[in-house]
Amino acid sequence: MKALITRKVGMTSTINEEGAVEAMTLLSYADHTVLAHKTEEKDGYTAIQVGTETAKKLSKSVAGHVKNAKVMPKIIREFRMTDIPEEYSVGSKINAADVFSIGDEVAVTGTTKGKGWAGTIRRHNFHRGRKTHGGNSYRRPGSIGSMYPQHIFKGTRMAGQLGHDQVTISGLRVTLIDPELKVIGVKGAVPGPKKSVVILRGVK
Numbered sequence: 001m002k003a004l005i006t007r008k009v010g011m012t013s014t015i016n017e018e019g020a021v022e023a024m025t026l027l028s029y030a031d032h033t034v035l036a037h038k039t040e041e042k043d044g045y046t047a048i049q050v051g052t053e054t055a056k057k058l059s060k061s062v063a064g065h066v067k068n069a070k071v072m073p074k075i076i077r078e079f080r081m082t083d084i085p086e087e088y089s090v091g092s093k094i095n096a097a098d099v100f101s102i103g104d105e106v107a108v109t110g111t112t113k114g115k116g117w118a119g120t121i122r123r124h125n126f127h128r129g130r131k132t133h134g135g136n137s138y139r140r141p142g143s144i145g146s147m148y149p150q151h152i153f154k155g156t157r158m159a160g161q162l163g164h165d166q167v168t169i170s171g172l173r174v175t176l177i178d179p180e181l182k183v184i185g186v187k188g189a190v191p192g193p194k195k196s197v198v199i200l201r202g203v204k
Helices: 060-065 120-124
Strands: 005-015 019-031 032-038 047-052 074-080 105-111 165-179 184-185 195-204
Touching: 005 074, 019 165, 047 184, 074 195, 120 184
Parallel strands: none
Antiparallel strands: 005 019, 005 195, 019 184, 032 047, 047 074, 105 165, 105 195, 165 184
16 A cells, blocks of 8 residues: 555755755654455445544444454545555554655645635736726626626636645655654645645555
């Protein structure tokens, strides 16, 4: 399984082999435990459910679901696979430090910062109106279809919720692995605020 459940620590910089400064995002991780299997015959696809960190209390449904694994995971995610290796039996531990190596290409999935309700200038980079004689429309979006076709098309750029979207960034590379501190470094920026959950997936 070439995937990890991590939390964003923050950003720093490092110096590469050419002597140039590169931005790097630090991600912390804990050991993973296999919680359950998904099979083609029973569920229609093949995957494993993985849990990490430790929760103070679980609901009865979740506690019953992870009973066989004998853990209390705080975060549960599912990763699809073509087939499930024998070492990934329910309850087995996955050492996160052995999943990736320096130089591996990864795709990072996280939830961007939620910035609340925003107008079209901030949300879609609209231009503001002229601030000269006769101009009284500074930050309005303009026409959204009041005549033909007598309705607003779906997807029309308007004011609304900005951020808090799931975003995947591919083409990043692992630049640091520290098994003692349980920290992995990824070149570039990663979506989301500090302490948010970030999923790393290996790119073949």
